[in-house]
Amino acid sequence: MVSVVILISFYFLGGAALVLLALAMMFNAGVILFFKKRHFNKLPTHSIKYLATLIRVAENIIKIENPVMQEYQAELKGLTAQVHKLSEKVSFIIPKTVKGDLDFLYEYLNNLFLIEIRNFNAVLRQLKEKQTQLKQLFILVGELDALLSIASYRVSLGYYCIPEFIEDNTDRVLELTDVYHPLLKDPVSNSLEIKKRGIIITGSNMAGKSTFLRTIAVNVLLAQTICTCLASSYRGNMFRVITSISRTDNIMEGKSFYFTEAERLLEMVVTVREGLPALCIIDELLSGTNSAERLAAAEGILDYLYRNNVLAIVATHDLELAERLQDSYDTYHFTDSVSKEGLDFDYKLKRGIAVSSNAIRLLEYLGYPEEITEAALKSMQKFDVKK
Numbered sequence: 001m002v003s004v005v006i007l008i009s010f011y012f013l014g015g016a017a018l019v020l021l022a023l024a025m026m027f028n029a030g031v032i033l034f035f036k037k038r039h040f041n042k043l044p045t046h047s048i049k050y051l052a053t054l055i056r057v058a059e060n061i062i063k064i065e066n067p068v069m070q071e072y073q074a075e076l077k078g079l080t081a082q083v084h085k086l087s088e089k090v091s092f093i094i095p096k097t098v099k100g101d102l103d104f105l106y107e108y109l110n111n112l113f114l115i116e117i118r119n120f121n122a123v124l125r126q127l128k129e130k131q132t133q134l135k136q137l138f139i140l141v142g143e144l145d146a147l148l149s150i151a152s153y154r155v156s157l158g159y160y161c162i163p164e165f166i167e168d169n170t171d172r173v174l175e176l177t178d179v180y181h182p183l184l185k186d187p188v189s190n191s192l193e194i195k196k197r198g199i200i201i202t203g204s205n206m207a208g209k210s211t212f213l214r215t216i217a218v219n220v221l222l223a224q225t226i227c228t229c230l231a232s233s234y235r236g237n238m239f240r241v242i243t244s245i246s247r248t249d250n251i252m253e254g255k256s257f258y259f260t261e262a263e264r265l266l267e268m269v270v271t272v273r274e275g276l277p278a279l280c281i282i283d284e285l286l287s288g289t290n291s292a293e294r295l296a297a298a299e300g301i302l303d304y305l306y307r308n309n310v311l312a313i314v315a316t317h318d319l320e321l322a323e324r325l326q327d328s329y330d331t332y333h334f335t336d337s338v339s340k341e342g343l344d345f346d347y348k349l350k351r352g353i354a355v356s357s358n359a360i361r362l363l364e365y366l367g368y369p370e371e372i373t374e375a376a377l378k379s380m381q382k383f384d385v386k387k
Contacts, residue, residue: 048123051134052090055083058141072140079137086126089119150226157182163223163234169277172196172237172311174220179231181215182222188347189231192216194330198305198312200322201349203334204358208347209315210245210283212334216313217243217281239279239311242268261286265301272308280305280312285321299324322353 058076061069127134154160159178166173174194180187190212192199203209220241223229244264268280285298298321305312306328314329316322322331333354337344343365360376 048090052087054138054141055080055087058137059084061141061144069144072144076137076140079133079140082133083126083130083137086123086130089122089126150228153226154228157230159230159232161229161231161233162227163229163236166235166237169237169309172277172309174216174236174239174279174311175233176216176219176229176231176236177233179215179219179229179234181211182218182230184211187215190215190347190349192332192349194311194313198302198310198314198329199332200302200325200329201313201315201332201334202317202319202322202354203315204336204354204356205362206343207334207336207345207358208349209334211347212349213243213245213281213283213313213315217241217245217279220279237277239277240271241279241281242271243281244268244285245281245283258286268310269301269304272305272310278310280310282312282314285314285316285318291318294318295321295324303328317357319353 058080062073062077062080064073172195174192176193177191178189179192180189188208201209201212219229219231219234220236220239223234223236224238224241242264244261265282265286268278271278285301286294295318298316298318302312302314302321302325306325312329322329330351331353332349332351334345334347334349335354335356336358360373363376364373
């Protein structure tokens, strides 16, 4: 305002006004320097820039001709009309990354009329007054962005289905047909049906147990979040998904493999106490301790989960554990074919307990000395006879 008065004074004072103009510009320059150092440079101006971008994106969405989006566009149109002036004022307070040849004129005008400071204060007022509208605008554009991402993902899939959810949580149900893993280049699909009882999956090394567990967990999460399942059909309850897969020792905290897994399993047990329907997915239960205690503890934990509001899917090498729990858990397995010539896995889930293993044959395939593998085979034969 001081500069405006001085400009008017040219008409009355003539050349003497130049001195006043120079003094005013020096004063304004000091004000701008103080303002930037004290306030402007400490504020997240880039966030305000993104806010202006958000408003412009919303205005562009309104121009799209698509009957599916009409409901969103109608609401966005009303909101952008209320906050349009905000995006105009923001452009004056964002530092330019590319300088033009005539930008020096803007600096003079800014010194004369304090453009940045006045617009900055105007933006702050608008932000305070339009908080509700800006939040709703953010939610609508974010929702459209999420829906677009889901639609793009669905187009990239070989096939998918819309999941069917069961509201009654008294029956624990999970049914998947031709389900596959989203990250595998050539995935093998499998089908699974669980009703009230959990399942125990056995099988030899690399046969597909852990990958199948991840396939189930990922698809349940995708179904419950973006309503998209990589399967021909999906039907089940809404679950809280808890997994215990790929645990490691925690050296920094002084926790062993067994201790870390026991902590994770306790979380499952506590969830049961809370009465929430849960899907517990466990790979190699309590594998960090001796076989006798592992078998006893694992049986106790799985029995507890079965008697409560939990569907448990467990992969294990312990065939005896699967045999002990056949009254409460259905059994499945993966098979393989391993020889000195190569490895062959079909990755298809089959009913029943595995009847073969490949640990020693894998040693043969890797080229271990025959002295080792033959001794191991003889030892296994003695073990089978005693059993």
